[in-house]
Amino acid sequence: MLQLRDSNGPATVIRRADYSAPAFWIDSVHLSFDLDPAKTRVLNKMTLRRNPDVPVQPLRLDGETLNLARVLVNGQGASFKLESGKLVLENLPLEGAFALEIFTTCEPLKNTSLSGLYVSNDSFFTQCEAEGFRRITYFLDRPDVMASYTVTLRADKQKYPVLLSNGNLVASGALEGTGNEGRHFATWVDPHKKPCYLFALVAGQLVCREQRIASRAGKAHLLQVYVRPGDMDKTEHAMNSLIHSVIWDEARFGLPLDLERFMIVATSDFNMGAMENKGLNIFNTKYVLANQSTATDADFSNIESVVGHEYFHNWTGNRITCRDWFQLSLKEGLTVFRDQEFSMDLCLEASARAVKRIEDVRVLRTAQFPEDAGPMAHPVRPDSYIEINNFYTVTIYEKGAEVVRMMQTLVGSLNDPTGRAGFAKGMTLYFARHDGSAVTCDDFAQAIADANPDSALSRLLPRFKRWYSQAGTPRLHAKGSYDAAAQTYTLHLNQTCAATPGQEAKEPFVIPVSLGLVSRSGADLPLQLRDGSASTSASHLLVVTQAEESITFINVAEEPVPSILRGFSAPVLLDFDYSDAQLMTLLAFDPDPFNRWEAGQRLALRCATALIAGEAILTGARPLNDDYVEAMRAVLRHPALDAAFKELVLTLPSETYIAEQLDVVDPQRIHAVREAMRAQLASALATDWQWAFEAHADNGAYRPDSLSAGRRALAGLALTQLCLAAQSSGDPSTGSGQAGVWPGKAYQRFKDADNMTDRLHALSALVNSGHELAKPALAQFHSLFKNEELVLDKWFALQAGSCDRGGQVLPAVRQLLKHPDFNLRNPNRARSVIFSYCSANPGAFHRLDAAGYVFWSERVLELDSINPQVAARLARALDRWSKLAEPYRSSARQAIERVADKANLSNDVREVVSRALAD
């Protein structure tokens, strides 16, 4: 038998421009697995034929980490070569279909990369996207080769009672004959053709929650959620989310479930969130398992959107898939847009929709904007990559979703101001044209535009598509001028976009800018344009297409405050020289909740940057001015705003977000200033926080709905602030006066809470205020939940992400790595400690002594030999090193060089660190 190892040659750059159609098509695949953790045998029988559109050439099949035993062509032994991992067959029949049979083995137990076939908790799972199928058998591992699959699984019945694959179960039973004692089999047929990245199998000891539903057309479907025995009491929410998803896609887009059986299976060992394998979604347990005592409100809401996301892929991704991996955003951007809309549509109150939008934008701006400004910046449709796994990014996902959202906006019309109806028409045309095929981002945009021939999108399509080809976040500079005599208000706009790797100059983007003019008293002013047109709604949609343009409103009775980019109508940076008073007006009154929130963020940011930039000593600093503090009090006490919105407004911009606004980043100074701001808000609003806590602490029987979740969020923030005030107001053990009671109250709440959200908020309030009660609380938390993996992840993450006071976090993190419950091989656990520290705790990570960076480089190298995908994600924690002030900058660079100097790095980590060093 021939042993093949990963080829260790120089990494090759894959370019979009080099795309060529496959030389062969694979019509059908019959796979048989003899599942054994140490050595699984895989028989792959395919029917192939040449692609007549491509010159005659050998067949080159992808393969990795496979042991090859046999190759037969039309039942006969055939000659073959192995060339840099590929199985090459020459002299294949020129005409018609032929049979190719390949027999290989693989070693699931040794597979720590979690790509291909692997073992987790004694069960078998697969992960094939993007290029994991080649670790299971030799194949044309590319998404434009779509085949019909029949899969037979054979395994020990006692160890692996459940045998699952895509599609329908057509046969199962005991295996006969010697050597088959105690073994059984199951055969699955997928009625839909699919690319191999959507193949999946699962085998193990699993139990399932089932639900039968009927579609609008009366078709019956079986929905199943498979988990480990013992986790059944955490499956109700995932099942409900799945049912909601099925109903929503049919109602909003007319897309029904096309399968008799739809299964979700949870595994603890998973690199990503979840995977949309046809009819057999495989999920990270984090996005399936929830009940009130183990999961927070955030977990419940993430489960809803990830279940939705994977389900929506069934049409956007699976029925229509990507021609090549450069088109990844075709399915991911669109599907994120769909899951965002799903979550918003499930909100009962309009205010909850706005809260969801703010949360989504916050992710975009704190994660994607930095990516777009850093060494890994790439267009939504990249031009090249070394390792495709590095391109499952916030740009492809979140910015891609914004691009789709702008398309919806740009197909809007008088009768359809949001563009929802026009966009749904576009989706219908997209499916009419491309169902069952592998297509490009261009095909998608064309379909949306063609279905709306009179729309701005259709008119501007070639220019609009620059959003797909140009990386970088456009910056929109706006200036306003009011002419009191003429009663006109003119807004001048110009756009720029900084250079990104490989793209020096940029063409102007098409930027839909939703605008309103707010009066001094806070009302939307009527909007009239020179050409006589008047907006029927309070907002006007200005579609910016040029580098510079302006718009003039007439009959403007008073100098307005412009509310620009309402609802964050485009993924751009907006510069407008607001006065504090103008921002106060928007914060108090803007009818657009997004810009209302944004005004508060801008005010806070202003106080922060002023102090960061200066030389002032920070001990005891009070960065916030009185007006800001009073405005925050007014929001907190506001009789009409809901709690979730208040919590967002009262939460200061994150350290990461603040850092992005600065040219030179001193992470310690940012941390100190933000902490001073938090402390100031805590003490200045002490009685208001107390009121807020008391008014929102009791929420009756737990339900994860947005209204009560918002109340818990606000109560949690209040408690955190109250504990902070207690700590900063004197004796650390008791605090002084009234304030001193709060840590004790938090501890009591920690013990009494009937749900994980309240319990974790209370614990976090103690840990992050540095109170000594944190210690016993952490110990109790651990002993209460020592058998709940996902809760232990929270326990680790809370400590690794906690507020640094004099450098105590890093030694604590090093200690956590030695904890018996720590396991570097489990991605969730690795993330809970290492990523929480390196990527989510800048104040603790960026140390003057560089010890955080040393820790980072050690962990990147250690992880790389286990799981390159996870290692490469961690490697990105230092993406923004070149913006750092000295001495951080030099020591960060040295740490990256240490990683880059290592021989035998994975392509994954190699690509990330070499791009970082080129910055």
Ligand code: PHE
């Ligand atoms: N396609 C998955 C999703 O977006 C993500 C994923 C990618 C999962 C690669 C595993 C591996 O839902």
Ligand code: ZN
């Ligand atoms: Zn996806």
